[in-house]
């Protein structure tokens with residue numbers, strides 16, 4: 001369906017054309033002076049140069065032409081040549097009807113569906129998650145959902161770090177602790193046990209201690225490097241052990257991501273690119289892109305007109321081992337083969353910007369990726385503690401996602417008990433609501449900031465009922481749902497809005513009708529904070545309306561039906577926006 005702005009632009013185009021002016025000047029935008037008008041067209045100012053006429057004359061011609069257009073309540077000239085527009089309430093209601101009936105809530109979709117790879121999450125098997133992984137999951141999920149709702153085919157790929165030195169460290173440590181396991185017996189030819197020899201809790205303890213040991217003990221470090229290499233060469237016992245460790249880790253990750261309402265279409269990892277590495281290196285050398293430099297293999301990337309210098313990318317180190325960039329290049333080959341994407345988004349923290357730039361430049365230079373395929377690095381800043389340093393747990397250790405979720409859930413439960421939320425829930429309902437509210441607070445508290453900025457994790461502020469917070473939005477939706485349920489119980493019916501009746505209701509409609517444009521802006525800028533702002537603006541305008549009017553108590557039946565229809569439309573749109581943000585709505589609060 002068309003947005004209200006598109007419809008008004010079309011009407012304006014006809015008028016420009018009829019007056020002999022180019023339609024390119026006819027664009028209508030939302031007014032930046034809502035006290036004066038709802039929409040405006042500034043094209044006469046730009047057209048003045050081409051037609052050598054005063055802007056006011058051009059605007060005057062167009063306004064005259066628009067006389068008799070029934071959708072306008074007023075079209076007026078504002079000096080030096082703006083056209084200020086106010087549409088009729090009937091027109092607004094008509095458009096609202098269309099939005100409410102539309103299966104994408106009135107948000108137009110792209111005509112062509114592109115296949116988009118969103119590389120986000122990026123946790124490392126056996127290693128603890130850090131705030132960067134948390135932000136990647138939250139931001140990536142919402143951008144993926146936004147892209148999808150606008151009509152793209154989206155493939156979210158978690159791109160697990162499952163093939164690096166950490167795996168060799170863990171394998172070596174397990175070998176030292178449990179040398180009797182069959183995985184380490186090179187002559188063993190039988191079946192391997194079904195389950196892993198360690199559970200997730202043990203695995204979480206093994207990695208840090210192995211990592212520490214490798215820093216103090218050179219022999220152990222070398223052993224781990226050797227194990228990494230042998231794993232990558234698929235030494236049978238190591239590979240089988242690795243598979244089981246990966247599964248233990250993935251099961252835990254799935255649990256945490258489920259709580260965050262984050263999900264991936266592809267659970268692939270660095271290991272899935274392995275088979276492409278050797279032929280890729282061979283080809284890079286054969287085609288003359290990769291050459292030896294101090295024993296290492298590198299590809300030059302610099303171009304004459306580079307504004308920022310871009311160093312060569314390292315393909316293999318002098319000891320023959322491969323690097324982070326090597327797997328990322330090979331992953332492009334795998335993705336081109338399996339998904340044929342039209343576009344790539346990498347949602348990774350700001351510090352990896354150069355890395356992705358190098359990988360992209362190399363892939364295009366060597367023909368692994370078509371030159372025309374857009375690759376966007378969607379970088380983000382850090383979630384800091386109140387001390388301004390990257391967020392840590394209370395004991396100063398690295399954050400565990402499960403602990404963070406527990407922290408926000410407990411804080412939300414505390415709020416509920418202290419009376420900020422209405423009670424009369426069963427214990428089970430309370431638990432589920434606290435989890436949803438806590439996670440919503442965390443996610444909205446993150447997404448409301450422009451992604452490239454750092455922000456401070458402040459659970460008290462995130463949980464507040466006032467201002468731009470998750471709970472503020474959830475409460476708005478939950479309250480509308482309960483209102484609509486009460487109306488239903490009382491047998492009150494409503495269909496569409498027939499009139500507006502008051503200024504605050506009109507404001508709600510105008511706020512709602514501005515959302516499609518904002519979502520496209522959010523998409524272009526890859527900025528979930530714009531989606532957050534939309535949701536907040538809509539909730540705030542509805543709350544103003546709600547406070548100014550009785551809804552269920554309204555005795556004029558037509559008016560009451562209109563208020564209910566308006567409430568239902570707001571509920572639908574808020575739920576739609578929260579779904580883009582991947583924020584779940586509790587049943588009650």
Ligand code: ARG
Pocket residue numbers: 119121122123124159160161328346348
């Ligand atoms: N595993 C990486 C890390 O922990 C993030 C992966 C990001 N994605 C990528 N294609 N490099 O830093």
